[in-house]
Amino acid sequence: MSSTTTSSGLARARKGLAPGGSGGGTGNRKSKLSAQTSRTFFWLLLPSVILLVLIHGYPLFHAGIQATHDGNLIQTGSFVGLENFQKVLSSPAFWKAAQFTLLFTIVGVFGSWAVGLGLALLLRTKIPAGGTFKVLLLLPWVVPIVVSSTAWNWLVATPDSLIPSIFRNLGLGTPLFLADPTLAAVTVMIFKVWVSFPFMMMMTSAALASVDTTVYEAANMDGASRFQQFTQITLPLIARSTYISWILMTIFCVNDFPTIYLLTGGGPVDATTSLVVLAYRTVFQDFATGPGVAIAFLMTITLVVVSVILYRQIRKSSVE
Amino acid sequence: MSTQTAFSRRNFLGLTAAAASVPLLAACGGGSATQGGGGAAGGAVKFWDMPWAAPAYNDAAKKVTEGFSGANSKASYQLIQWNNFYQTFSSAIASKTGPAVSTGGGFQAFQFDDQGQIAYADNVVESMKKNGMYDDFLPGLLEPFKSSKGYVAIPWQLSMRVFWYRKSLFEKAGVEAPKDWASILESGKALKKIGVFGFATGSGSGNNFGNHAMIQMMANNGGGVFGTDGQLDVMNDRNIEAVEFLLELVSNGIIDPAAVGYTSENLDADWKGGKVAFGPHATQLDHRVGDKTSDIVVASPIAGPHGDKHGLVFANNIMMYTNTPSQEASEAFVEYFLGQSKTFWQQKLINALPVFKSITELPEFAADPNNVKIVKEWQPIAKTFAAQGTTLNGSLAALDGGQALNQFTQTVLTGKTDAKSALQAFESGLKSVLKK
Secondary structure: OOHHHHHHHHHHHHOOOOOOOOOOOOOOOOOOOOHHHHHHHHHHHHHHHHHHHHHHHHHHHHHHHHHOEEEOOOOEEEEOOOHHHHHHHOOHHHHHHHHHHHHHHHHHHHHHHHHHHHHHHHHHOOOOOHHHHHHHHHHHHHOOHHHHHHHHHHHHOOOOOHHHHHHHHOOOOOOOOOOOHHHHHHHHHHHHHHHHHHHHHHHHHHHHHOOOOHHHHHHHHOOOOHHHHHHHHHHHHOHHHHHHHHHHHHHHHHOOOHHHHHHOOOOOOOOOOOHHHHHHHHHHOOOOHHHHHHHHHHHHHHHHHHHHHHHHHHHHHOOO | OOOOOOOOHHHHHHHHHHHHOHHHHHHHOOOOOOOOOOEOHHHOEEEEEOOOOOHHHHHHHHHHHHOOOHHHOOEEEEEOOOOOHHHHHHHHHHOOOOOOEEOOOOOHHHHHHHOOOEEOOHHHHHHHHHHOHHHHEOOOOOHHHEOOOOEOOEEEEEEEEEEEEEHHHHHHHOOOOOOEHHHHHHHHHHHHHOOOEOOOOOOOOOOOHHHHHHHHHHHHOOOOOEOOOOOEOOOOHHHHHHHHHHHHHHHOOOOOOOHHHOOHHHHHHHHHOOOEOEEEEEOOHHHHOOOOOOOEEEOOOOEOOOOOOOEEEEEEEEEEEOOOOOHHHHHHHHHHHHHHOHHHHHOOOOOOEEOEHHHHOOHHHHOOHHHHHHHHHHHHHEEOOOOEOOOOOOHHHHHOOOHHHHHHHHHHHHOOOOHHHHHHHHHHHHHHHHOO
16 A cells, blocks of 8 residues: 555544545534524523623622732732732742743643543553443542542651652662652642543543544554554544643643642742742732732733633644 | 534633633632621621630530620620631621631731721720739730730630650650750750651641741740841841751751651651650640650750740630620620630640630649640740740731741751751741731
């Protein structure tokens, strides 16, 4: 089989087309709504819009006031413009937290995706007690974070905990997982991957289930290797779902307070302080409401930008 | 295959912004208070209390509260969890749904006094002078609560930090329990030889004992974070000396190198498991870790290199708010609650130290030799977080549990610093918080 034929087959497969089949494009489905229908839609949507404005709009507006004023949780002080933002952006603690948040998010998103994808692919094969296995794999996602962080504390916190003991017995020393800044950061990230991979696994499993198996038959007929099938069929066909899961996991990671706070409290020496932990501490431990809310605003803006970029990828991955 | 999107980019942006607003909402969200203003239904005094001990304490406190009938008023009881308590109080007070009277964080009364929300307790103090309660206070407890405007709160129980030791481990190591800093070092080295740490502390998630140990050692040496005038005085010689000593303990392996990441549960497990032999902790550590053999006991105050002997105390207090159905009823309730508080010690429901001499003399309290020793030896020499000063203020809340102290403690416990650098960073962190 010529490479040209193979490429052609893979190209058809990527589009989700069966061999010799025709495309499934839907064409332009936009239809013009009648004025009457539009009015009906408007009135039906209005209660939800009002609720959204009240529930999201007012707190955002109030947060905007707090971010541009000094004062405290009870009394908003005088208007200070962007001073709180300047204060936050000139603080080394903010940039250190931003750096950790970035790393934590990258590892959290791609680590959990890689593990989730691997297990989702594994679960597509026929394995004994597959159903039970799936349920067990969901446990890290299902168990309350307070419980799992306590369990991880037992596993790693003291020199006599299980994992340091294993290292010691293997002659690898006694790592201080929560006391060494680097190891603490690594531990928190692994914990995040462990907590999150079931979500990624479920998202990927759902995406894989929607892939037509005849696509792989076509690729096999064209002589594509397993690796080629994975990189040129599986990944492109689940790309949309993947990007959506990345967006969600990015939001989960950036906003993740309990995973970090319960395991390390942001320490040691701020080694695991993320932006959301820093915002919490700034508002509720240092009682600096304005700068704390400013941090939260900056996080929100960043998340919106990242989400838009990923959303563009989703549109690019859409196949017409 | 068609993958035409079902929602527009604008819709998506709206959705994303909503999802991303979670941290904003978390940062500015309100508390959980739902009841009406300082008076509950029927104009009763609304009393908010914290979970100071086991749930049995809360049941007893509720019963005491509901037994109030002074000033032609009643009182209602509501338990407030420590988690985000400041937010809960703040948002409730801001929305006029807060309590008329409450217990709370050690410096909460000063914080809310700065915001004009506290009703002064001068009338309560005057009344207590007449009925004998004033003279019943243990020495030096009430005056730190007097601001230039009046008494912002009344202490009702003490959270002490004292040194504890496990007798059997010292016997096994062949050394005496420490009496001064030099013998902490000496005994620590001997204890290390039997695989035991000679200075127990921790500063992991939610664990403030490490922070308190730092201030306690400074205060013990006659130092402290604030000067006698109430201004920051971090870089004094006594503090430097204290931090140098702590770093020496770290470098000699007398403090567990993993302690920087220890939660209070990890620390207690070490006490329980015999991994540590000596260190500062709260009252009733022996009960806390379930030691019924009298092997864990309170040490006598330790002398610093200049002969100073000081402990650390947090005077937990009861405070009144301006939002009340009746100031007279609030005052009557505070006096009533203080008068009834002995029942908590009689029933052994609370681990903290009482503020009244008469309670320390109750047979139920005096039966515990550790309690007696703390009252006799530690309470009279205990200093507050304001050390070297004596006057409390709202700034202390930012010190207690704030980022600056926590980072300082963890820096010292990792041992990768020198005393002056650590203290300078601490001072800088405190200044940035306190100047706001």
